Amino acid sequence: AQSVTQLGSHVSVSEGALVLLRCNYSSSVPPYLFWYVQYPNQGLQLLLKYTSAATLVKGINGFEAEFKKSETSFHLTKPSAHMSDAAEYFCAVTSNRDDKIIFGKGTRLHILP
Amino acid sequence: KAGVTQTPRYLIKTRGQQVTLSCSPISGHRSVSWYQQTPGQGLQFLFEYFSETQRNKGNFPGRFSGRQFSNSRSEMNVSTLELGDSALYLCASSPDRGVQETQYFGPGTRLLVL
Numbered sequence: 001a002q003s004v005t006q007l008g009s010h011v012s013v014s015e016g017a018l019v020l021l022r023c024n025y026s027s028s029v030p031p032y033l034f035w036y037v038q039y040p041n042q043g044l045q046l047l048l049k050y051t052s053a054a055t056l057v058k059g060i061n062g063f064e065a066e067f068k069k070s071e072t073s074f075h076l077t078k079p080s081a082h083m084s085d086a087a088e089y090f091c092a093v094t095s096n097r098d099d100k101i102i103f104g105k106g107t108r109l110h111i112l113p
Numbered sequence: 114k115a116g117v118t119q120t121p122r123y124l125i126k127t128r129g130q131q132v133t134l135s136c137s138p139i140s141g142h143r144s145v146s147w148y149q150q151t152p153g154q155g156l157q158f159l160f161e162y163f164s165e166t167q168r169n170k171g172n173f174p175g176r177f178s179g180r181q182f183s184n185s186r187s188e189m190n191v192s193t194l195e196l197g198d199s200a201l202y203l204c205a206s207s208p209d210r211g212v213q214e215t216q217y218f219g220p221g222t223r224l225l226v227l
Contacts, residue, residue, distance in 0.1 A: 036218075041220065042220055043117070043203055044216075045218065049215065090156060099211075101158060103156035106155060
């Protein structure tokens with residue numbers, strides 16, 4: 001069965017600092033991996049997705065993630081945090097064998113002035 | 114293009130009642146999925162509809178059901194409501210089926226069961 005673990009339900013970074021949100025997955029077959037962002041009172045919006053092409057995936061708003069099969073990780077990064085990045089971020093996994101998408105519990109990102 | 118719309122946005126019901134939530138996908142999208150979001154359980158997949166057929170179902174009791182119409186609009190129904198059904202219900206649409214498809218989410222319907 002597939003699973004996703006997001007380390008840290010809350011992460012705080014200073015404005016201008018590096019953002020690193022961690023995601024580890026479990027899948028017995030090649031996975032497809034996603035990062036979604038949810039702003040207050042809104043639905044989820046796709047940031048980026050990995051579908052077995054390039055291992056370094058660039059997304060919107062300056063975010064990127066690197067697929068590391070050996071570490072079963074798909075961490076999300078952004079070089080310089082902006083106040084508008086404050087939101088909840090969800091990592092998700094699916095595959096061709098089991099096309100039910102599994103979401104992590106989410107990480108709430110706080111940006112400190 | 115207009116985004117995914119969900120109605121109503123907020124709903125208050127009492128235990129034992131039933132509720133129907135509506136979702137209009139982005140024009141041209143044929144797949145609609147439903148999710149339940151709660152603080153304790155996070156985001157959980159309910160079911161997916163494609164071409165008016167349920168293609169996939171999560172681990173929810175039979176009280177949760179849905180349907181999709183020929184114009185791809187979808188409804189979700191919960192019968193015999195329980196307190197634990199209080200949640201944000203999200204609908205997402207995608208152009209086609211397939212695990213690689215990006216899902217476009219609506220703003221959700223917040224259901225409170227008293």
